[in-house]
Amino acid sequence: MLPPAILAEFAALLGTERARTDADTLALYAQDETPGRCTPEAVLFPSSHEQVAGCVRLALKHKLPITPRGAGSGNVGGAQPTPGSVVLSFECMNRIVEFDPANRLIVVEPGVVTQDIDRLARTAGLMYAPDPGSGAYSRIGGNLAMNAAGPRAVKYGVTRDHVLGLRAVAGDGRELRTGGRTSKYATGYDLTRLLIGSEGTLALITEATLKLMPAPERTVSLRVCYASDTAACAAVQRIMQQPVVPSALEFMDRRSIEAITEYGVSVEANVMRSGRSQFGAAEGLAPGTEAVLMVEADGPAEDIPRQIAALENALRGDGLLELQTGFTPAEIQNLWTARKSLSHAVKKIAPLKINEDVVVPVSRLAELVAAIDAMGTLHRLPIVSFGHAGNGNLHVNLMVHPDDEDEMARAETCLRELVETVLRLGGTLSGEHGIGTKKRQFLPLEIEPDTLTLMRELRRVFDPQGILNPGKKLPD
Amino acid sequence: MLPPAILAEFAALLGTERARTDADTLALYAQDETPGRCTPEAVLFPSSHEQVAGCVRLALKHKLPITPRGAGSGNVGGAQPTPGSVVLSFECMNRIVEFDPANRLIVVEPGVVTQDIDRLARTAGLMYAPDPGSGAYSRIGGNLAMNAAGPRAVKYGVTRDHVLGLRAVAGDGRELRTGGRTSKYATGYDLTRLLIGSEGTLALITEATLKLMPAPERTVSLRVCYASDTAACAAVQRIMQQPVVPSALEFMDRRSIEAITEYGVSVEANVMRSGRSQFGAAEGLAPGTEAVLMVEADGPAEDIPRQIAALENALRGDGLLELQTGFTPAEIQNLWTARKSLSHAVKKIAPLKINEDVVVPVSRLAELVAAIDAMGTLHRLPIVSFGHAGNGNLHVNLMVHPDDEDEMARAETCLRELVETVLRLGGTLSGEHGIGTKKRQFLPLEIEPDTLTLMRELRRVFDPQGILNPGKKLPD
Numbered sequence: 001m002l003p004p005a006i007l008a009e010f011a012a013l014l015g016t017e018r019a020r021t022d023a024d025t026l027a028l029y030a031q032d033e034t035p036g037r038c039t040p041e042a043v044l045f046p047s048s049h050e051q052v053a054g055c056v057r058l059a060l061k062h063k064l065p066i067t068p069r070g071a072g073s074g075n076v077g078g079a080q081p082t083p084g085s086v087v088l089s090f091e092c093m094n095r096i097v098e099f100d101p102a103n104r105l106i107v108v109e110p111g112v113v114t115q116d117i118d119r120l121a122r123t124a125g126l127m128y129a130p131d132p133g134s135g136a137y138s139r140i141g142g143n144l145a146m147n148a149a150g151p152r153a154v155k156y157g158v159t160r161d162h163v164l165g166l167r168a169v170a171g172d173g174r175e176l177r178t179g180g181r182t183s184k185y186a187t188g189y190d191l192t193r194l195l196i197g198s199e200g201t202l203a204l205i206t207e208a209t210l211k212l213m214p215a216p217e218r219t220v221s222l223r224v225c226y227a228s229d230t231a232a233c234a235a236v237q238r239i240m241q242q243p244v245v246p247s248a249l250e251f252m253d254r255r256s257i258e259a260i261t262e263y264g265v266s267v268e269a270n271v272m273r274s275g276r277s278q279f280g281a282a283e284g285l286a287p288g289t290e291a292v293l294m295v296e297a298d299g300p301a302e303d304i305p306r307q308i309a310a311l312e313n314a315l316r317g318d319g320l321l322e323l324q325t326g327f328t329p330a331e332i333q334n335l336w337t338a339r340k341s342l343s344h345a346v347k348k349i350a351p352l353k354i355n356e357d358v359v360v361p362v363s364r365l366a367e368l369v370a371a372i373d374a375m376g377t378l379h380r381l382p383i384v385s386f387g388h389a390g391n392g393n394l395h396v397n398l399m400v401h402p403d404d405e406d407e408m409a410r411a412e413t414c415l416r417e418l419v420e421t422v423l424r425l426g427g428t429l430s431g432e433h434g435i436g437t438k439k440r441q442f443l444p445l446e447i448e449p450d451t452l453t454l455m456r457e458l459r460r461v462f463d464p465q466g467i468l469n470p471g472k473k474l475p476d
Numbered sequence: 477m478l479p480p481a482i483l484a485e486f487a488a489l490l491g492t493e494r495a496r497t498d499a500d501t502l503a504l505y506a507q508d509e510t511p512g513r514c515t516p517e518a519v520l521f522p523s524s525h526e527q528v529a530g531c532v533r534l535a536l537k538h539k540l541p542i543t544p545r546g547a548g549s550g551n552v553g554g555a556q557p558t559p560g561s562v563v564l565s566f567e568c569m570n571r572i573v574e575f576d577p578a579n580r581l582i583v584v585e586p587g588v589v590t591q592d593i594d595r596l597a598r599t600a601g602l603m604y605a606p607d608p609g610s611g612a613y614s615r616i617g618g619n620l621a622m623n624a625a626g627p628r629a630v631k632y633g634v635t636r637d638h639v640l641g642l643r644a645v646a647g648d649g650r651e652l653r654t655g656g657r658t659s660k661y662a663t664g665y666d667l668t669r670l671l672i673g674s675e676g677t678l679a680l681i682t683e684a685t686l687k688l689m690p691a692p693e694r695t696v697s698l699r700v701c702y703a704s705d706t707a708a709c710a711a712v713q714r715i716m717q718q719p720v721v722p723s724a725l726e727f728m729d730r731r732s733i734e735a736i737t738e739y740g741v742s743v744e745a746n747v748m749r750s751g752r753s754q755f756g757a758a759e760g761l762a763p764g765t766e767a768v769l770m771v772e773a774d775g776p777a778e779d780i781p782r783q784i785a786a787l788e789n790a791l792r793g794d795g796l797l798e799l800q801t802g803f804t805p806a807e808i809q810n811l812w813t814a815r816k817s818l819s820h821a822v823k824k825i826a827p828l829k830i831n832e833d834v835v836v837p838v839s840r841l842a843e844l845v846a847a848i849d850a851m852g853t854l855h856r857l858p859i860v861s862f863g864h865a866g867n868g869n870l871h872v873n874l875m876v877h878p879d880d881e882d883e884m885a886r887a888e889t890c891l892r893e894l895v896e897t898v899l900r901l902g903g904t905l906s907g908e909h910g911i912g913t914k915k916r917q918f919l920p921l922e923i924e925p926d927t928l929t930l931m932r933e934l935r936r937v938f939d940p941q942g943i944l945n946p947g948k949k950l951p952d
Binding site: 103146175180183187363473 | 909919933
């Protein structure tokens with residue numbers, strides 16, 4: 001716990017209520033969605049750019065590491081406190097600074113909930129395209145820190161592609177403005193994208209100017225059942241080789257379907273209470289279904305039939321069991337609620353989820369899925385795989401019992417094999433979750449030594465004392 | 477000229493024919509498209525990544541600045557030799573390393589001509605979206621260095637948005653690999669985009685993995701005449717406030733039209749020789765035309781009528797004189813040849829073109845155009861403005877006689893007023909040409925001192941001796 005004299009300095013800056021060391025607050029902020037806890041020395045709730053800058057200066061003065069935090073919904077330990085650190089939560093910086101539909105942009109503070117940005121944009125016929133699974137509660141600051149994405153990324157790109165400029169405080173206390181307000185910018189170095197995905201290790205983002213785009217008039221969903229993973233992956237490849245780019249192309253393996261089916265009960269219960277459709281996401285699947293694709297098309301209403309025809313054509317092939325469309329809006333919402341609940345639902349399989357977020361080129365997805373299947377059998381581990389197949393981005397979940405030493409050792413071996421397989425297939429460690437504490441040991445397998453050293457040197461330019469989120473992103 | 481002993485070292489690395497100091501070669505590489513010349517000490521033509529790395533090491537050993545060069549088609553002096561420097565031309569690194577349509581990517585060396593990438597992509601139903609006006613001769617390495625764009629950027633984004641990964645040699649000789657081959661990447665810091673637009677001041681790009689996308693089935697062009705700049709700018713704003721995003725939205729003021737009309741003669745002569753349509757780009761304009769918009773829509777053939785209807789609806793308004801469509805492919809090619817020739821054609825107005833590349837939010841475009849008009853009158857200068865109106869990106873050309881001291885002084889004053897106006901309107905100095913030698917004096921007006929200092933520090937991480945393209949991008 002922070003010595004009272006230092007706490008008093010933070011309290012003088014932020015107000016007593018916004019510089020907390022009470023046991024309840026410390027306990028609440030001791031973890032994010034990642035397994036593992038570490039009690040911070042204090043939790044700070046700045047409410048402005050200037051207060052963030054002040055916090056960084058005080059932290060420098062007292063050599064206190066800062067763990068930045070949005071909603072704490074990350075699952076690589078990005079917001080997990082480092083020993084001896086103070087958590088700096090952006091929850092109180094949740095203002096929409098400016099909404100400018102005429103220029104298709106919005107200026108937000110980092111504590112704004114991601115989905116609220118999209119909701120506001122829709123009131124002017126626009127949308128904020130990135131839609132992480134956690135969008136209903138994650139904060140935009142965390143999305144920027146991790147370069148979050150989601151199902152729509154296959155058509156619209158990731159967080160990085162939707163940012164015009166940033167305001168930030170570097171780890172040495174310098175206040176920065178990057179980029180601008182225009183849709184083209186070739187002026188300074190691209191610090192905007194250097195900060196996006198840097199996981200709070202370079203600077204704390206205090207304001208973001210985001211790009212908005214016209215919202216599609218209509219969205220249609222397909223649910224497609226296949227007799228095998230191979231058949232589903234072949235369909236994914238066919239989809240990504242014809243010109244109609246779907247607005248979502250999600251893959252779920254058999255274990256995902258089972259997890260959804262369990263979870264589906266509670267979804268359905270909710271639905272029944274609200275008097276809406278009883279259609280559950282994994283209900284009524286064709287017998288023999290081993291893999292499901294959820295596919296979406298969006299665009300002008302007149303153009304949807306053409307898109308659906310092209311997508312259906314590509315989805316048809318060996319192993320197709322059933323192709324369903326014509327869902328009601330309530331049914332579609334159920335499908336997505338269930339899909340987005342998967343990240344939590346799988347935890348019913350075993351108490352600990354070792355969650356990977358690997359990406360391979362789309363043409364190698366079938367190989368990856370087959371390799372994962374073989375690894376699960378070899379190492380006797382239940383592995384649940386689902387994710388954004390159109391980007392080749394798979395969430396691979398090794399379900400384990402942390403008290404079972406033998407199982408944990410097998411998981412460790414399996415994890416390393418998975419990483420090596422992904423890299424052999426031309427892929428990358430993370431598509432949207434980032435590296436945090438959980439994957440940084442593997443970074444040297446992907447990034448060449450000189451490039452990695454240069455990244456460390458860049459970090460020192462922003463944060464020479466290493467006070468911003470130490471122990472994250474880069475290996476020591 | 478390089479001392480013979482040092483030249484011999486470069487010749488040993490590259491071959492005698494690829495390390496040149498003959499007068500003809502030095503003269504050829506003494507300038508790019510920007511006014512001004514400086515004879516380099518030598519011109520090097522490496523043919524591989526390894527040879528580039530070798531050149532950088534030799535340059536470090538002999539403390540020789542390197543001026544990297546693609547086609548030399550830039551117009552901010554980016555490839556203009558610094559005194560005492562050797563030019564490193566990427567012309568001989570022009571191989572397509574890999575074309576992988578199944579994963580919608582292509583791996584190229586920096587000397588490949590931009591348009592050739594798109595042409596190859598089209599053979600598989602794909603396209604490389606960025607289309608700079610210089611695309612028929614510019615090299616992709618230069619496009620990456622400057623973050624080039626073009627008319628299609630309004631719908632598809634700029635070079636930065638179409639790159640998956642890079643291979644490069646830093647200014648300290650370290651060999652780097654950034655990004656990857658997948659459409660999502662949240663692993664290391666985003667060095668890819670830090671290098672894009674860094675104008676060869678951080679590292680020399682030796683290979684790029686570019687993103688391809690489905691080529692639109694059909695493209696349709698509109699030519700729209702307005703009675704005033706204000707009327708045309710209002711139409712631009714209406715277009716960018718309805719959901720159909722055009723694939724091009726180009727503005728030309730009266731002086732641009734005049735320049736095209738002159739140039740149009742030679743285009744037409746060519747066309748007549750080839751027996752094709754005689755339709756010139758600025759011919760047959762409605763009487764009283766003071767501004768022209770060229771608008772394109774692309775997409776599936778079935779969807780084009782809907783798009784055109786929406787665009788036409790937005791284009792209609794006060795001051796509309798004529799809206800033409802239904803052009804033949806040959807006519808469309810003429811329109812674009814003429815539009816893309818503008819950059820050269822304006823030189824007929826006066827011998828020297830001071831070429832700005834400013835951007836403002838679309839809602840402020842009319843104000844900018846009006847301000848430029850007033851500045852031209854006040855400072856008695858012909859100013860030609862045209863550009864990518866959908867992005868708020870205007871090429872503002874001050875046409876001057878370099879021997880007329882008074883005129884040059886007025887141009888200087890006018891330029892500074894232009895920059896101040898752009899920044900006051902929330903804009904930026906450069907949308908796609910970059911900064912080079914020509915605009916770096918204005919950088920401190922846009923970028924805050926701490927942010928600019930940090931950019932200089934980043935440069936030192938990559939290039940501690942400052943041998944890569946010194947005197948470009950950042951002010952001293």
